[in-house]
Amino acid sequence: MTIDKLAALRGTILFGELTETELSALAERAVERRLARGEVLFIAGDEAAGLFVIAVGAVRAYREGLDGREQVIHVERAGATIAELPVFDDRPYPSTVAAEEETIVLFIDKRDVKRLCLDHPNIAFAALKLLAGRLRRCAELVEALSLREVDQRLAHWLLSAARVRGTRGGEGLQFTMHLTNQQIAARIGSVREVVSRALTRLQQNGLIAVDGRTISIPDENALEIYADGS
Amino acid sequence: MTIDKLAALRGTILFGELTETELSALAERAVERRLARGEVLFIAGDEAAGLFVIAVGAVRAYREGLDGREQVIHVERAGATIAELPVFDDRPYPSTVAAEEETIVLFIDKRDVKRLCLDHPNIAFAALKLLAGRLRRCAELVEALSLREVDQRLAHWLLSAARVRGTRGGEGLQFTMHLTNQQIAARIGSVREVVSRALTRLQQNGLIAVDGRTISIPDENALEIYADGS
DNA sequence: AGTTGGCTGTGACTTAAGTCATCATCGTGA
DNA sequence: TCACGATGATGACTTAAGTCACAGCCAACT
Numbered sequence: 001m002t003i004d005k006l007a008a009l010r011g012t013i014l015f016g017e018l019t020e021t022e023l024s025a026l027a028e029r030a031v032e033r034r035l036a037r038g039e040v041l042f043i044a045g046d047e048a049a050g051l052f053v054i055a056v057g058a059v060r061a062y063r064e065g066l067d068g069r070e071q072v073i074h075v076e077r078a079g080a081t082i083a084e085l086p087v088f089d090d091r092p093y094p095s096t097v098a099a100e101e102e103t104i105v106l107f108i109d110k111r112d113v114k115r116l117c118l119d120h121p122n123i124a125f126a127a128l129k130l131l132a133g134r135l136r137r138c139a140e141l142v143e144a145l146s147l148r149e150v151d152q153r154l155a156h157w158l159l160s161a162a163r164v165r166g167t168r169g170g171e172g173l174q175f176t177m178h179l180t181n182q183q184i185a186a187r188i189g190s191v192r193e194v195v196s197r198a199l200t201r202l203q204q205n206g207l208i209a210v211d212g213r214t215i216s217i218p219d220e221n222a223l224e225i226y227a228d229g230s
Numbered sequence: 231m232t233i234d235k236l237a238a239l240r241g242t243i244l245f246g247e248l249t250e251t252e253l254s255a256l257a258e259r260a261v262e263r264r265l266a267r268g269e270v271l272f273i274a275g276d277e278a279a280g281l282f283v284i285a286v287g288a289v290r291a292y293r294e295g296l297d298g299r300e301q302v303i304h305v306e307r308a309g310a311t312i313a314e315l316p317v318f319d320d321r322p323y324p325s326t327v328a329a330e331e332e333t334i335v336l337f338i339d340k341r342d343v344k345r346l347c348l349d350h351p352n353i354a355f356a357a358l359k360l361l362a363g364r365l366r367r368c369a370e371l372v373e374a375l376s377l378r379e380v381d382q383r384l385a386h387w388l389l390s391a392a393r394v395r396g397t398r399g400g401e402g403l404q405f406t407m408h409l410t411n412q413q414i415a416a417r418i419g420s421v422r423e424v425v426s427r428a429l430t431r432l433q434q435n436g437l438i439a440v441d442g443r444t445i446s447i448p449d450e451n452a453l454e455i456y457a458d459g460s
Numbered sequence: 461a462g463t464t465g466g467c468t469g470t471g472a473c474t475t476a477a478g479t480c481a482t483c484a485t486c487g488t489g490a
Numbered sequence: 491t492c493a494c495g496a497t498g499a500t501g502a503c504t505t506a507a508g509t510c511a512c513a514g515c516c517a518a519c520t
Contacts, residue, residue: 139293139368146301182466194507422498430500
């Protein structure tokens with residue numbers, strides 16, 4: 001399978017507004033890399049020569065503790081970019097990044113990105129907007145980890161997952177969970193067993209209903225109140 | 231006491247490279263605001279009309295839990311800016327900001343900042359660098375909160391405080407602690423009593439020595455090893 | 461069909477962290 | 491100068507969260 005580099009670049013917020021000529025020039029210099037599920041793209045602290053555009057698939061950026069426990073910082077899917085920070089501050093990769101599924105990324109040299117930012121103020125502005133969003137989410141995560149307990153963090157996470165992926169119906173808001181408890185744990189800052197028990201508790205309280213891999217939220221509002229307040 | 235708005239703006243990374251004419255124009259439109267120690271400048275979620283330049287003093291940006299516990303996200307001093315995010319993504323203030331000491335800030339309308347970013351690519355680039363730094367620190371904080379225990383977080387924090395403010399001498403690296411245990415706790419994500427005990431433990435292990443408000447780190451390396459590894 | 465390996469749920473236990481209460485000290489403002 | 495409130499140390503207690511161990515399941519692969 002070959003991919004259309006041009007289309008992939010055009011699909012990003014960062015490069016979407018370039019002219020066809022500029023896009024082609026960038027596409028020619030872009031280097032494709034394929035990742036198997038779980039494969040690591042780079043490790044936190046590695047020297048960074050540029051950023052990556054996700055053409056197909058999804059990746060997670062995370063930090064690892066000594067015991068091997070992971071904390072996911074953010075997840076990005078096709079159309080997004082990762083490792084922008086080294087472009088702007090010339091420092092190493094801030095997090096380790098691994099593929100969540102079969103993924104194809106395009107490497108873009110940071111000098112190219114810099115030049116584009118300086119030539120096109122609106123690209124720089126798009127990058128600013130992008131980083132602003134990241135920073136907001138990161139601050140949310142800090143707040144959650146520091147000031148909320150696991151059950152609340154889980155409730156909050158389920159709610160936002162449902163709002164992104166879910167559909168509204170007779171059972172209320174519902175969606176299909178495609179992650180393992182382990183993966184959820186890594187995102188909300190906990191461990192497998194605790195997530196398992198927390199899910200049980202949420203069910204017992206009637207805040208969610210679980211049927212196989214389908215999770216329903218009968219009363220969105222009630223779950224929200226629980227998530228940030230108890 | 232009157233302050234020199236022009237000088238304050240010139241001292242920032244963001245606006246430092248503007249011409250005198252542009253600076254004056256900006257200074258004329260800047261609105262000064264004085265804050266007493268502890269006074270709140272704005273609250274997370276408030277509508278935001280622009281950013282603030284810190285002319286004198288220092289502020290902390292934090293989130294508050296239901297129980298009133300605070301988690302500091304970042305601290306900024308004279309010469310820095312705060313609340314840049316709303317400028318770039320047109321959303322409300324992400325954190326609550328309060329003065330750590332007597333502080334004077336200058337309010338700059340976000341439309342002015344946007345215009346400057348679009349007219350001067352290097353201002354946009356400076357902003358990108360600024361946000362990149364914030365994001366790195368924020369990710370560090372997430373990692374620490376999720377994967378390290380309090381004693382390690384404290385060790386790490388002491389080390390970086392010492393490296394910024396401290397001096398090297400016979401006793402090793404030493405510096406004056408001008409924060410209360412309460413304040414340290416809010417920064418590393420814990421509470422007063424736990425910080426107090428953690429400090430005692432670090433002393434018992436010979437990793438630090440405390441004399442009044444002076445803290446010495448006899449073996450910087452040993453403390454660092456302890457901070458990220460145990 | 462059978463085996464292997466990952467995923468889940470759960471009981472039992474440990475422990476880091478947080479809470480509560482007390483007391484001495486200190487600094488600041490009235 | 492006095493007094494109050496903030497600060498800090500510390501003992502005693504509680505508890506959320508994490509660890510360990512085990513058993514049942516399911517899906518994939520040989």
